[in-house]
Amino acid sequence: MTATIHTLGAGHEPSLNPLLALVAADMNGVNSVILERMQSKVALIPELAGHLIAGGGKRMRPMLTLACANLLGYPGTRHHKLAAAVEFIHTATLLHDDVVDGSGMRRGKRTANLIWGNPASVLVGDFLFSRAFELMVEDGSLKVLRILSHASAVIAEGEVELTAQRQIETDEDQYLNIIQAKTAALFAAACRVAPVVAENSEEAELALESYGKNLGIAFQLTDDVIDYASDTATMGKGVGDDFRDGKMTLPVILAYARGSRSDRDFWRSAISGERTSDADLARAISLVHETHALSETVERARHYGRRAIDALAIFPSSKAKAALVETVEFAIARAY
Amino acid sequence: MTATIHTLGAGHEPSLNPLLALVAADMNGVNSVILERMQSKVALIPELAGHLIAGGGKRMRPMLTLACANLLGYPGTRHHKLAAAVEFIHTATLLHDDVVDGSGMRRGKRTANLIWGNPASVLVGDFLFSRAFELMVEDGSLKVLRILSHASAVIAEGEVELTAQRQIETDEDQYLNIIQAKTAALFAAACRVAPVVAENSEEAELALESYGKNLGIAFQLTDDVIDYASDTATMGKGVGDDFRDGKMTLPVILAYARGSRSDRDFWRSAISGERTSDADLARAISLVHETHALSETVERARHYGRRAIDALAIFPSSKAKAALVETVEFAIARAY
Numbered sequence: 125m126t127a128t129i130h131t132l133g134a135g136h137e138p139s140l141n142p143l144l145a146l147v148a149a150d151m152n153g154v155n156s157v158i159l160e161r162m163q164s165k166v167a168l169i170p171e172l173a174g175h176l177i178a179g180g181g182k183r184m185r186p187m188l189t190l191a192c193a194n195l196l197g198y199p200g201t202r203h204h205k206l207a208a209a210v211e212f213i214h215t216a217t218l219l220h221d222d223v224v225d226g227s228g229m230r231r232g233k234r235t236a237n238l239i240w241g242n243p244a245s246v247l248v249g250d251f252l253f254s255r256a257f258e259l260m261v262e263d264g265s266l267k268v269l270r271i272l273s274h275a276s277a278v279i280a281e282g283e284v285e286l287t288a289q290r291q292i293e294t295d296e297d298q299y300l301n302i303i304q305a306k307t308a309a310l311f312a313a314a315c316r317v318a319p320v321v322a323e324n325s326e327e328a329e330l331a332l333e334s335y336g337k338n339l340g341i342a343f344q345l346t347d348d349v350i351d352y353a354s355d356t357a358t359m360g361k362g363v364g365d366d367f368r369d370g371k372m373t374l375p376v377i378l379a380y381a382r383g384s385r386s387d388r389d390f391w392r393s394a395i396s397g398e399r400t401s402d403a404d405l406a407r408a409i410s411l412v413h414e415t416h417a418l419s420e421t422v423e424r425a426r427h428y429g430r431r432a433i434d435a436l437a438i439f440p441s442s443k444a445k446a447a448l449v450e451t452v453e454f455a456i457a458r459a460y
Numbered sequence: 461m462t463a464t465i466h467t468l469g470a471g472h473e474p475s476l477n478p479l480l481a482l483v484a485a486d487m488n489g490v491n492s493v494i495l496e497r498m499q500s501k502v503a504l505i506p507e508l509a510g511h512l513i514a515g516g517g518k519r520m521r522p523m524l525t526l527a528c529a530n531l532l533g534y535p536g537t538r539h540h541k542l543a544a545a546v547e548f549i550h551t552a553t554l555l556h557d558d559v560v561d562g563s564g565m566r567r568g569k570r571t572a573n574l575i576w577g578n579p580a581s582v583l584v585g586d587f588l589f590s591r592a593f594e595l596m597v598e599d600g601s602l603k604v605l606r607i608l609s610h611a612s613a614v615i616a617e618g619e620v621e622l623t624a625q626r627q628i629e630t631d632e633d634q635y636l637n638i639i640q641a642k643t644a645a646l647f648a649a650a651c652r653v654a655p656v657v658a659e660n661s662e663e664a665e666l667a668l669e670s671y672g673k674n675l676g677i678a679f680q681l682t683d684d685v686i687d688y689a690s691d692t693a694t695m696g697k698g699v700g701d702d703f704r705d706g707k708m709t710l711p712v713i714l715a716y717a718r719g720s721r722s723d724r725d726f727w728r729s730a731i732s733g734e735r736t737s738d739a740d741l742a743r744a745i746s747l748v749h750e751t752h753a754l755s756e757t758v759e760r761a762r763h764y765g766r767r768a769i770d771a772l773a774i775f776p777s778s779k780a781k782a783a784l785v786e787t788v789e790f791a792i793a794r795a796y
Contacts (some may be wrong), residue, residue, distance in 0.1 A: 164617055164620075165617075166617055166620050168620055169617065169620055220582050220583070220586060223578070223579070223582055224578075224579040224582055224583060225579075242559070242560075242578070243559070243560040243561075244620065246556050246559055246560055246582055247556070247560060247616060247619045247620045248616075248620055250556060250589075250612075250615075250616040250619070251613065251616035251617055251620060253586075253589065253612075253616075254609060254612040254613035254615075254616050255613055257593055257605070257609040257612070258606075258609045258610060258613055261602060261605045261606045261609050264602055266597060266600055266602070269593070269597045269605065270594075270597045273590060273593040273594045273597050274594060276586075276589075276590040276593065277587065277590035277591055277593075277594055279586075279590075280583060280586040280587035280589075280590050281500055281501075281502055281505065281587055283583045283586070284500075284502050284504055284505055284580065284583045284584060284587060
């Protein structure tokens with residue numbers, strides 16, 4: 125009954141504001157935990173971690189934990205530490221990702237590994253990961269620990285197995301496996317933690333896990349689209365980072381599959397790292413448009429967005445539910 | 461009453477055999493867990509992890525967990541998974557260490573990062589770390605989780621803060637802080653886990669933590685001595701790895717402090733990486749001998765060994781206690 129009320133792209137301008145308003149008070153609590161627990165007598169740790177944590181991230185994952193708890197009427201504050209733990213796991217993953225990918229830019233800023241070097245990024249990542257587990261242990265729920273340690277293992281295993289970087293032969297199925305491990309697993313875990321803390325049903329756990337997973341995929345796909353958007357305004361993320369890092373994201377996978385012989389030659393050399401000029405990026409952007417690879421990627425994102433919204437069907441209408449639905453719509457709308 | 465019976469260096473040839481015999485049956489269980497849980501559909505994971513796990517390590521830390529449990533008469537098998545988790549944390553740390561240090565050799569073998577590259581070592585380390593937490597969560601003791609997640613955080617924080625690599629000004633106090641975080645924290649945690657599983661007293665926890673911590677320091681100091689030993693026989697570890705990696709270990713710290721002006725010039729250029737030839741190593745070896753830096757480092761190790769043995773004073777005599785004492789004696793005797 126509700127999935128049809130909020131139809132995607134129904135005309136209004138979806139935003140994150142309902143989500144932000146819903147979780148604002150709780151988010152102060154989470155931010156306190158984050159700031160307190162990223163401290164260390166070792167000055168480099170908060171400095172380096174803060175570069176990423178304070179550096180333009182939306183804190184989507186902790187907001188989702190908070191919003192899902194709100195959806196279930198959970199009145200406590202236990203989830204503040206857990207939401208902070210989720211953000212620490214996410215940050216640790218980003219730090220190690222940038223080392224592994226040799227990335228130089230993230231969200232339009234220089235990456236930590238470029239500023240402080242790979243060794244510092246590896247070690248501060250390890251520190252945040254350990255801190256995340258300390259926070260979970262303090263909370264004391266083995267079920268939460270199971271959910272988040274499993275998500276961490278999925279992320280790590282996925283990263284070893286699956287790289288789309290510099291791999292022109294990556295296809296859509298492989299790419300979906302990659303983003304399920306890389307992005308969707310932690311979104312799903314962040315949401316599933318809420319019903320555990322709220323001592324809600326197994327059904328609620330599965331529903332919110334599904335919501336998070338599908339939202340995560342939708343977010344990642346629209347992120348991929350934004351990287352080929354023609355202006356750099358959106359979300360503070362630089363355009364062309366994925367292109368210059370040689371990442372086979374869905375827009376490229378589709379453009380490559382649909383491309384002419386010369387288009388495909390271009391993509392091969394671009395993904396292998398031989399074409400990184402502004403003119404090359406401009407050509408890539410026009411190719412993903414011409415082949416409708418961008419709009420098709422948005423369609424795929426829309427599909428996962430619908431599934432995310434449908435997963436919420438079992439919950440009665442509420443401000444929290446409306447905010448979670450609009451978050452999906454926002455995720456998709458970013459791509460326009 | 462017992463610390464005086466087994467005096468260090470009392471004439472007999474101390475060995476690891478009593479420890480190995482004591483834990484042999486349990487160690488089969490631990491090895492099964494290790495082999496099973498380092499598997500993955502991703503072939504690179506067991507391949508890379510196995511290079512280190514099967515590659516000449518003594519599995520000291522899991523053996524200590526088993527021996528301490530035996531000391532307390534624990535009859536179960538819960539600690540098998542935990543001992544495996546400790547070994548995974550250790551292995552993950554080694555993988556990341558070698559990336560951070562840019563090391564090329566460990567235990568006389570090429571390091572994983574040299575064979576498979578830094579990215580793979582970072583990611584497989586993350587995977588093993590996540591698996592370690594999954595194993596602990598399966599066991600279900602929050603107290604164990606607290607001990608091991610705290611040890612992990614100490615290790616990570618210590619690694620960020622403290623590096624003796626290429627730092628000629630490192631002094632003995634700083635170096636002790638480094639090895640307490642790098643080595644002793646996990647030895648201590650591996651031992652402390654046993655009384656928790658055995659549901660023994662807080663007193664036993666503190667005593668075994670102290671045993672592990674001091675043994676860990678003694679082990680590290682004798683490892684440092686072995687790296688300047690004049691032959692490559694001992695423990696399968698290559699001689700000169702630390703020297704070539706520019707590590708300020710205690711033998712170098714003492715030799716540098718005691719050295720003549722030209723000795724000190726030599727150490728400065730060696731630690732900064734300008735002297736890595738066999739002739740340079742030979743000179744380093746003769747300097748640590750001439751200045752008695754090696755024998756003094758063994759004396760320091762002996763001090764921590766005595767403290768480890770004294771920490772066992774509260775436990776009645778048993779085969780397990782004798783094995784734990786002889787393990788300390790063995791740690792020291794390796795340096796001769």
